[in-house]
Structures are given as C-alpha cells and as structure tokens.
Amino acid sequence: MKAAKRWQSAYLIVVFAVLYAPIAYMIFLLVQQRRHDARLRGLHA
Amino acid sequence: MNAKRNVYLAPYLAWMALFIVIPIALIVYDSFFDIDGGFTFGNYEKFLTPIYLKMTVSSIWYAFLITVFSLLIAYPAAYALTKMKHKQLWLLLLILPSWVNLLLKVYAFLGIFGTYGFVNGALEALGIGRQQILFTDFSFVFVSVYIFIPFMILPVYNALEDLNPSLVFAARDLGASGWTTFRKVVFPLTLDGVKAGCQAVFIPALSLFMITRLVAGNRVITLGTAIEQHFLVTQDWGMGAAIAVFLIIAMVVIMLLTGTGQAGRVRR
Numbered sequence: 001m002k003a004a005k006r007w008q009s010a011y012l013i014v015v016f017a018v019l020y021a022p023i024a025y026m027i028f029l030l031v032q033q034r035r036h037d038a039r040l041r042g043l044h045a
Numbered sequence: 046m047n048a049k050r051n052v053y054l055a056p057y058l059a060w061m062a063l064f065i066v067i068p069i070a071l072i073v074y075d076s077f078f079d080i081d082g083g084f085t086f087g088n089y090e091k092f093l094t095p096i097y098l099k100m101t102v103s104s105i106w107y108a109f110l111i112t113v114f115s116l117l118i119a120y121p122a123a124y125a126l127t128k129m130k131h132k133q134l135w136l137l138l139l140i141l142p143s144w145v146n147l148l149l150k151v152y153a154f155l156g157i158f159g160t161y162g163f164v165n166g167a168l169e170a171l172g173i174g175r176q177q178i179l180f181t182d183f184s185f186v187f188v189s190v191y192i193f194i195p196f197m198i199l200p201v202y203n204a205l206e207d208l209n210p211s212l213v214f215a216a217r218d219l220g221a222s223g224w225t226t227f228r229k230v231v232f233p234l235t236l237d238g239v240k241a242g243c244q245a246v247f248i249p250a251l252s253l254f255m256i257t258r259l260v261a262g263n264r265v266i267t268l269g270t271a272i273e274q275h276f277l278v279t280q281d282w283g284m285g286a287a288i289a290v291f292l293i294i295a296m297v298v299i300m301l302l303t304g305t306g307q308a309g310r311v312r313r
Contacts, residue, residue, distance in 0.1 A: 011121055012122060022149075022191075023142060
C-alpha cells in the first residue's frame with residue numbers, strides 16, 4: 001500500500017515536472033535576458 | 046409557465062443562432078463556391094481526391110495518437126490525484142499550465158527541443174549526442190499531448206471522484222486483484238469520463254494547425270493546416286469551407302460514437 005502511494009506520488013511529480021517545464025524554461029530565458037541586458041548596460045556605462 | 050420559460054430560453058437561442066447556426070450555415074454556403082465566386086460542387090469533388098483523403102487519414106491518425114497518449118498519461122495522473130491529501134489544490138496546480146498562452150508554451154518547446162536546447166544539451170551530456178527532435182512527428186505528438194493533458198485529466202478526475210469506493214472495497218473483499226478491480230470495476234464505471242475526455246481531445250486535435258507549423262515545421266500536414274492555407278494563403282475560401290464541412294461532420298460522428306447517453310438521466 002505504501003509502495004503504491006510512493007509510485008503514485010512519483011508519477012505525479014513527473015507529470016508536474018513536464019507540465020511546468022516550458023513555463024520554467026520561459027522564466028529562465030527571461031532571467032538570462034535581463035542579466036544579459038544588465039551586462040550590456042554595464043559595458044556601455 | 047411555458048411563456049416564462051420561453052423568455053428565459055431566448056438569450057440561449059439567440060446565442061446558439063448567432064455563434065453556432067449562422068457560422069456553420071455560412072461555412073456550408075461558402076463551400077459551394079469556387080475561387081471566382083461561381084457555384085460549384087467541385088470543392089467536394091476535389092476533397093475526394095487522394096491528396097485530401099491522405100491528409101484526412103493522416104489527421105485522424107495523429108488525432109488518435111494524441112488522444113491515446115493523453116489518456117495513457119492522464120488516467121493514472123487523475124487516479125493518483127484522487128488519492129492525494131489536498132486533491133483540489135493539486136488539481137488546480139495541474140490545470141494551471143493550461144491558463145498560460147498556448148503560443149508561449151509552443152515557443153518554449155522550440156527552445157527546449159532545439160538543436161542547442163535543453164533536451165539536446167542533456168543528450169550530449171549523456172554521450173548520446175545531439176539529435177533532430179524539433180520538426181519531427183515525435184515533437185508534434187509530444188507538444189500536442191502536453192497541450193491536451195489537462196483537458197483529459199479533468200473529466201477523468203470527475204468520473205473517478207464520483208466512483209463509489211465501497212464498490213472497489215467489495216471487489217477487493219471478494220478476492221479480486223488490484224488489476225482485476227481496475228479492469229472490471231474502476232475503468233467501466235469511469236468510462237463516461239474517459240469518453241468525455243476523448244471528445245475534448247480528439248475533436249480539437251483533428252483541426253490543429255499552429256503546432257503543425259511551429260513544432261512539426263510543416264512535416265505534418267493536417268486538415269487544420271489545409272483550412273488555414275486555403276483561407277489565408279491561396280484565398281480559396283470555398284475549398285477551405287468544404288474541408289471545414291467535412292471536419293464538422295467528422296466531429297458530429299465522433300460525438301455520436303462517444304456520446305455518454307446521459308441526456309435526461311436523473312442522478313441519484
């Protein structure tokens with residue numbers, strides 16, 4: 001029973017990871033872009 | 046009493062007429078005209094040529110694959126959800142990604158599956174090397190399944206929630222294994238939810254066009270792509286409408302085949 005529950009939780013975590021992967025990737029890109037912009041601003045200052 | 050009911054029905058009927066009946070009638074009307082505006086049955090004749098029939102079979106095949114994979118992933122997820130402690134919260138978290146704009150998610154997958162994307166980076170780190178993932182059938186089916194999973198989870202989850210647990214306990218008490226209980230009790234009793242989920246996935250999957258363009262790079266040509274092409278590129282609205290009429294008929298057939306037959310049934 002406990003093992004089944006563990007499998008269910010693990011499966012749900014995988015599904016959640018896949019569902020949120022593109023959103024997380026977009027946020028990652030946004031942060032990267034912001035950092036890049038800040039670096040450029042620093043170079044031009 | 047009847048007159049009062051008719052008054053309440055009026056907005057609904059007006060809505061149905063404006064946004065369902067008239068647009069469908071316009072599509073049917075348009076399908077009988079050629080590119081020069083002359084009356085013709087040629088669009089339907091053209092639709093029955095091997096090129097369009099092949100496209101139809103391909104569309105149905107991909108929609109079928111998307112529905113099957115969505116069901117295979119969504120059913121266990123919905124089942125696991127019903128066993129969780131704060132299931133409403135988890136369900137909300139599962140539905141949340143569907144609130145994000147579709148185009149944004151598709152663009153994210155372009156980055157994830159791209160040659161220098163996250164997946165190829167991981168494959169290279171594992172020693173497998175970079176692969177062509179984007180612009181393949183796999184990426185198209187994967188992204189489509191990703192988009193449709195919440196639409197499959199919801200009806201299945203509702204059906205599983207409505208399932209009387211004492212039936213499952215009775216099956217287990219009578220000596221049925223977990224698998225037998227699922228096969229003979231749980232799945233048949235949640236079939237209505239599965240059918241509703243299949244409808245919610247198969248019908249829109251038949252007419253996908255944006256994902257075929259962006260993720261499959263036009264390697265996958267579906268009826269949705271053909272309609273878009275006829276309306277926006279070749280400007281042959283008649284042909285586009287004829288394909289749309291076929292899609293409408295296909296959708297009605299699917300709805301009749303997967304109908305739950307619950308109309309008028311009183312819930313006890």
